[in-house]
Amino acid sequence: MMEYTFTVFTPTFNRAASIHRVYESLQSQTFRDFEGLIVDDGSEDDTADLVRRWIKEADFPITYMKQNHAGKHVAWNHALQKARGGWFVIADSDDAFVPNALERLLEVYKSIPEKDAAKYRGVTCRCITDEGVVVGSTEIPTPWLDASEADAKYIHKLQYEMWGMTRTEVLKRYLNPNVAGMRFYPESIIWDKMGEKYLTRYINDSLRILYSDQSNATTVKNVNNRYKENYYLWRHILNDLKKYAFNEPLMFVKAAIGILRDGLLSERRYGQILRDVKFLSCRALVIFGSPIAWVLAKKAKPSNS
Template identity: 40%
Template structure:
């Protein structure tokens, strides 16, 4: 395993989710865009998560990096994954989630559609979430390509519901979740 940077780091904090984590692995195995790594931060699992990851590391055609830590909290596990990430962009994928095969390719195309001279003013690329039956979770955006701030999305356009996307790793490193305060990580 090398320290080679990747375009994406798919980050999965997990705790005792060996029974569902396979969904993430299978989803990543089907991605059409292959320049990514999967970083799993195990927040003190006592089930067979580690054994499952060892098996996937042997079979996968993409890098899987596993980090175990004493149980602290999802936000601490997330911050650890951000520190370990080699990707330019991070996709946070929960331990029971899946994404369609074109997801990473779509995020990459959307990111690269932003003129390079303007990318520093962007934090993320986001899209809609769908249920297994294909129905959209929450509100749609006003148009397919929608350039906005998070404040406008929530307060001006009043768009609600779960969204999914990728964020710049450097921004997540600069502004980690506070680990010494109560709270929850969405995602």
């Protein structure tokens, strides 16, 4: 048995100017059985002082952990080790969520028949901007859509920013790999892998508020240099999502070019890159796109290297 219904996990890096949104969102929640868990990825600003003050004044428990600057994926793993809530919610340090967010997510999950509940990893909702614009144009069938993560994106076309809650016990089985030299691991790989075994209930409610005054990268200063990180995403698309090639052909072309471009930029050999692609058809696509990938890699390579 877990101590709380929810663990609300916030990874942060130099976000003292915006992390108050998460704290204020938690303070205003209509459902009160939760803990706040902040993992600081080596901030050099006033984040620690802010959180220490909140720990003293909050009417809910807050745990604060600080790690060396290693990336959100490492912070995520640390948080799962410490989580005491049955449900895990990731609240990024530059966003907010509406007062009934936790209550509504739990209400939706309880609408799933008890005999089927174990088949679901959780509930996912939509987002709204700080200007009140709902993110994404594709409506989810009323009152919900039950689907795997990949089916939702590539068959039902829900390819936009979402948010929600996941069973903590399930997430603990899908920890992020800790690869030397990487500051980021594509989250979509984890969600897609989870979707191979578990369904998600998708709803139209917009419960998370996205702000446009902060970068989306929690721990990576230059998103254009994610060669190592992106390589894993392209490999995942080509190796694990092949059945969606006819639904998203351009995505596979992009992945075939991207895996070679980013593989070369992360100092992998051409033969090694091809061996990392499991299927002959996808390997052929990589070879076909090689001239474009070589040109893009040459353009992106720093001039002093």
